[in-house]
Amino acid sequence: NAGVTQTPKFQVLKTGQSMTLQCAQDMNHEYMSWYRQDPGMGLRLIHYSVGAGITDQGEVPNGYNVSRSTTEDFPLRLLSAAPSQTSVYFCASSYLRTGNYGYTFGSGTRLTVV
Amino acid sequence: RKEVEQDPGPFNVPEGATVAFNCTYSNSASQSFFWYRQDCRKEPKLLMSVYSSGNEDGRFTAQLNRASQYISLLIRDSKLSDSATYLCVVNKNNNDMRFGAGTRLTVKP
Numbered sequence: 076n077a078g079v080t081q082t083p084k085f086q087v088l089k090t091g092q093s094m095t096l097q098c099a100q101d102m103n104h105e106y107m108s109w110y111r112q113d114p115g116m117g118l119r120l121i122h123y124s125v126g127a128g129i130t131d132q133g134e135v136p137n138g139y140n141v142s143r144s145t146t147e148d149f150p151l152r153l154l155s156a157a158p159s160q161t162s163v164y165f166c167a168s169s170y171l172r173t174g175n176y177g178y179t180f181g182s183g184t185r186l187t188v189v
Numbered sequence: 190r191k192e193v194e195q196d197p198g199p200f201n202v203p204e205g206a207t208v209a210f211n212c213t214y215s216n217s218a219s220q221s222f223f224w225y226r227q228d229c230r231k232e233p234k235l236l237m238s239v240y241s242s243g244n245e246d247g248r249f250t251a252q253l254n255r256a257s258q259y260i261s262l263l264i265r266d267s268k269l270s271d272s273a274t275y276l277c278v279v280n281k282n283n284n285d286m287r288f289g290a291g292t293r294l295t296v297k298p
Contacts, residue, residue: 117290180232
């Protein structure tokens with residue numbers, strides 16, 4: 076099993092550019108989410124989805140859009156990149172009721188906005 | 190006040206030492222608790238869940254104190270390979286996980 080696959084691993088954007096971070100999982104997990112990780116801040120939830128066609132905002136949603144057209148895929152779109160969006164982005168998935176199983180994370184995307 | 194607070198460290202310990210990390214959380218309604226391990230420039234990986242009765246997995250012991258709203262992780266007989274950042278995670282309500290900023294551990298020969 077591939078688990079959670081994120082692409083690209085690295086990206087440099089200019090301010091104002093848009094891009095999509097891809098996330099796919101092959102574990103038939105209902106729940107998928109996007110986090111960003113900044114030094115000293117811990118992981119912060121951007122958006123999440125509890126199933127195909129259902130998305131919701133997390134703690135820091137501004138400047139990002141998501142969609143969930145299939146169970147497997149959960150892309151994150153940056154609409155107009157800003158330097159404040161320089162971060163490491165992680166996609167995570169789990170069964171809907173996590174219980175004691177926690178999340179499976181992708182390997183991350185390191186994004187720099189210049 | 191952060192929802193999940195951890196001492197950032199770093200904790201520098203010799204091989205074979207016992208080291209303990211604590212984590213406090215603010216939401217008394219939190220339902221489940223975890224410790225994750227994150228190696229440098231890698232994704233977080235689940236280390237262990239934390240049960241109300243406490244639980245042990247080899248050299249690792251996790252404890253939960255709901256009354257005082259803290260979670261602990263004890264590592265016995267530290268190995269060089271234990272060097273990592275340890276993240277405390279609290280499930281605020283189903284699927285709303287809140288992460289601490291992490292405690293960095295370096296185990297030295």
